[in-house]
Every structure is written in structure tokens, then in C-alpha cells.
Ligand SMILES: Cc1cc2nc3c(=O)[nH]c(=O)nc-3n(C[C@H](O)[C@H](O)[C@H](O)COP(=O)(O)O)c2cc1C
């Protein structure tokens with residue numbers, strides 16, 4: 178059976194997260210010292226060649242992103258940690274921040290050295306007030322010890338808006354505004370917070386950095402699947418025996434995640450579908466269970482790795498009802514800035530509700546597919562672009578479930 | 585602290601309006617109109633912009649709320665774990681519907697999306713404090729502790 182491998186959760190449950198000395202005793206901040214002895218360009222090259230790709234969903238090469246901000250000329254640059262974690266079914270970033278907050282601060286400080294920033298922000302979702310306290314305590318301890326040098330970090334709290342996980346909406350929110358995404362380009366590494374070059378990385382991405390700097394790019398690049406190396410934390414929800422989290426190498430298959438780590442489907446029921454990556458992810462049928470969870474393998478089957486949320490449905494579940502619920506989520510969370518998303522998510526929710534309540538016709542299913550296609554390329558940000566995925570993939574893989582509800 | 589003092593505390597923080605609103609809600613549980621108008625002045629923004637911020641974020645409320653805000657997660661993992669039954673139990677226990685507050689000003693019921701405690705669905709929060717693996721039968725007991 179496949180085994181867990183803990184890199185970002187290396188200290189989880191092993192050290193007292195509220196004591197920086199515990200972190201230092203297990204080698205914490207050695208990587209930052211090492212990074213500071215390196216030239217920024219060399220450090221960035223190391224991160225680049227580790228092939229670490231963002232853990233927040235888009236999978237962009239971390240070192241390449243850092244290089245854009247490094248190259249940008251500015252009197253001030255910023256490092257932002259995206260701790261908005263709004264994707265339903267996801268709580269991996271909370272685990273890192275609760276269990277090992279210093280590893281996040283160290284990763285951010287390494288980034289700051291690489292790009293030449295002195296100010297950092299952690300944008301933590303408002304649903305995590307206790308995490309905000311933990312982070313502030315960790316920052317106070319790190320500041321008192323002097324380990325962060327001239328780099329300071331401030332925690333900002335979100336206030337319940339899924340779209341603020343989108344990096345430019347997040348930046349708007351830190352600026353004290355409504356969290357509406359900006360038109361890209363320019364991208365944040367060039368024009369970000371208060372117009373300055375800004376790196377936005379996910380919590381899990383940053384937590385990988387100290388390990389990579391310490392053990393080297395080659396070590397990291399050799400773990401899991403080559404095009405998306407390392408590990409991924411997966412959080413299991415729904416109809417699965419072990420509703421918990423695991424950190425697994427990225428060549429682990431979906432089947433291993435659900436049936437080995439997850440212990441399979443409870444109560445002797447069968448598998449129907451799994452939605453990976455959060456509520457914006459595709460639903461995946463049994464035929465694709467042997468796909469590795471790595472970014473590109475998932476893309477190949479028309480799905481995403483996303484946040485690593487793994488939501489399992491057994492064969493007694495009403496998948497149309499679940500998808501209708503999901504459609505409501507997007508209608509509620511659309512920020513309203515662009516028409517295709519504002520109108521599209523609402524229409525999609527209407528149509529799903531109509532079908533779910535037994536009033537739909539086959540023409541409504543056709544319309545859903547057409548609407549979904551248009552939204553996927555015409556919406557301004559990833560929210561509206563990804564919103565149709567659960568609808569379109571359930572129509573594709575589970576047509577009988579829809580047909581059974583049509584008049 | 586009154587709201588003027590709180591706003592003054594955050595006035596020099598770049599982009600601090602959201603932080604200020606959080607702090608004011610800690611005290612008042614919602615954002616009254618005069619707070620929003622005053623915030624616009626303190627942060628030197630049009631009133632429309634302050635109102636825009638106050639109404640954009642689901643954790644902020646411009647309507648009066650109970651002392652304890654109970655939020656029920658209705659995201660898909662909580663949905664399949666039986667969130668609807670928890671909603672029914674809460675509505676029955678408090679005698680109000682979702683989106684309403686009790687007449688004694690103690691409790692408000694709101695939906696929320698995932699609060700990141702999905703290892704133990706369904707989940708509710710009371711003033712931010714999560715309750716995990718909530719069963720309808722537990723609702724009376726949970727509420728009693730706040731009365
Ligand atoms: C609607 C939407 C929500 C998002 N939510 C999150 C989130 O909660 N956390 C996160 O790290 N990235 C989220 N992202 C992705 C970010 O825009 C961005 O790609 C990411 O923070 C970059 O960090 P990474 O390269 O380390 O993954 C979201 C994107 C979209 C379109």
C-alpha cells in the first residue's frame with residue numbers, strides 16, 4: 178500500500194506550534210540562514226529547478242513567478258501568503274498554520290530575500306479567528322528572536338468571500354476594498370499590492386520552501402510525479418471511512434487516496450463519483466480512478482487537482498441534488514463584476530434547481546452545457562470559468578441521473 | 585470602546601477599513617448606518633465605497649443581529665452529511681427561520697459556506713466558534729449553554 182510522506186506537515190503534531198524554540202530545535206530557520214547566504218538569483222534558480230508548482234490551484238512554477246518580481250524594479254515589493262482557503266472541503270492550510278506556523282513564516286522570509294521585499298502579509302480567512310491568533314503569536318515570537326531580520330509580516334483577516342482567494346481580489350481586499358478581481362495582465366509580480374511587485378503564494382507552497390532550500394532542488398524534484406513533484410495534502414470528505422487528511426506523493430492515484438488511505442466507502446456501499454479540488458472541481462467517475470493526482474494527469478482527464486479536497490459520493494447519492502447545491506454556491510459567491518459570471522451563475526443555479534425539483538426538460542440540459550461552455554471562456558476570473566465544471570462533468574458522466582429527473 | 589475610538593485606532597492602517605469593521609462587529613455584532621458613514625470620513629473614502637465594503641463581505645451585516653450569530657455550513661460536504669436536518673432542528677429550537685433573529689435579541693441564524701472544519705461534518709459556528717459533527721439531537725443542549 179502507498180505510504181504517506183510528510184514534507185509540509187513535517188512537524189505537525191511533533192512540536193508545540195506556539196513555541197518558536199521547538200521549531201528551532203528541529204532545524205527551523207536553518208534554511209532561511211542558508212538562503213540568506215545565497216545570491217537571490219541563485220536562490221530563485223534553486224526553487225525554479227525544484228519544479229515546485231503552486232499548491233493554491235493554478236500550479237504555476239514558483240521560482241519562475243518569483244523571478245518576475247525579482248526582475249521588477251521598485252522601491253517596495255511585497256510577499257503575500259494566500260490563506261483564504263475558501264474552497265469547500267479544504268482545510269489543509271489550516272493544518273499547517275495551526276500545527277507549524279513558523280514553517281510558513283520561514284518560507285515567506287525566504288521569498289522576501291529572493292525578491293527583495295521587506296513587508297509581508299498573510300491574508301487569513303475570517304472563518305479562522307483562532308488561526309489568526311496563532312499566527313500573530315508566531316510572528317511576535319519570530320520578531321522577538323530576530324530571526325526574520327528586516328522582514329515584517331502582518332496578518333489581515335478576510336470576511337467571508339470565496340472570490341477573495343483569487344489573488345487580485347485578495348490584493349484588493351488587503352487594500353481595504355471590495356474583493357473584486359482585477360483584469361490581468363498586469364500580473365501581481367509586476368503590479369500588485371498598492372501597485373508594487375507582489376508575490377502571492379499559497380500556504381502549502383510556502384511551507385515547502387524551507388525543505389527545498391535545506392535539502393536541495395534535486396531531492397525535491399525526485400519526489401512524486403516529475404511534472405508536479407513533491408507531495409500534496411489531501412482532505413477527505415463525504416462518503417469515505419477515514420474522513421481525515423493525508424500528505425501523499427503526487428504520483429499517488431485517486432484510487433489509492435480513496436481506498437487505501439481513505440479506507441473506502443462506508444456501510445458496504447459502492448463508489449459513485451469523486452469531486453477533487455474543491456467545489457469548483459470536476460466530478461470523476463470510477464473509470465478514471467487510476468489517475469495519479471499530479472496536476473497534469475488530472476488535467477488530462479478533464480479534472481483538476483485544485484486545493485486537494487477529495488469529496489466522495491457513494492452509489493446511493495443524488496448527484497443532481499449535490500450539483501444543484503454547488504450551483505447555488507457559485508451564484509452566491511460570484512462578485513458581480515463581470516456579466517457572464519454574475520448572470521451565468523444565477524441562470525445555472527436556476528436551471529439546476531428546475532431539474533432537481535423535477536421540472537426540467539432535456540432542452541434545459543442542453544442549455545446548461547452551452548451556458549457552461551460560454552462561461553468557461555468569457556468570465557473574467559477563475560471563479561466563473563470553473564463554476565460550470567461540476568455541472569458539465571456530471572452531465573457528461575452521469576446522464577442517467579439527469580434523465581431520471583426530467584419531465 | 586465605542587465605534588469612534590475603534591475607527592480612530594485603524595485610521596492610519598493602509599486598507600484598514602475591513603479590520604476596523606471586524607473590530608466594530610466584535611462589539612456590536614453588526615455595522616449600523618452611522619458606523620459606515622463615519623468610517624467613510626475616517627478613511628477618506630466616499631460613503632458609497634464604505635457601504636460597498638460593508639455589504640460585499642458575508643461576515644459583515646448592515647442589519648441588526650442577535651448577540652450570538654449561529655452559522656450553518658451548507659457547502660456540499662456538510663450538505664450530504666445532513667446540514668438540512670441541523671437547520672430544521674435549529675429553526676424549531678429557536679422558533680425563527682434562517683436569516684432571522686430571535687425576539688429576545690439573543691440569536692441569529694445564517695447560512696455560511698465551508699468554514700474549513702470539514703473533517704467533522706456537519707458543522708455550525710456560534711460567534712466563530714466551531715461545533716463539529718453536529719447532530720440534530722444535540723441542538724437543544726448547544727443552545728442552552730448560551731441562554
Ligand atoms: C475563485 C478563486 C478562488 C481561489 N481561492 C484560493 C485560495 O483559497 N487559496 C489559494 O491559495 N489560492 C486560491 N486561488 C488561486 C490564486 O488566485 C492564486 O493562483 C494562488 O494563490 C497562487 O499561489 P500558488 O502559486 O502558491 O498556488 C483561487 C483562485 C480563484 C480563481
Ligand code: FES
Pocket residue numbers: 265266267657658659660661662697698699700701702705706707
Ligand atoms: S464543508 Fe462544511 S465545514 Fe467544510
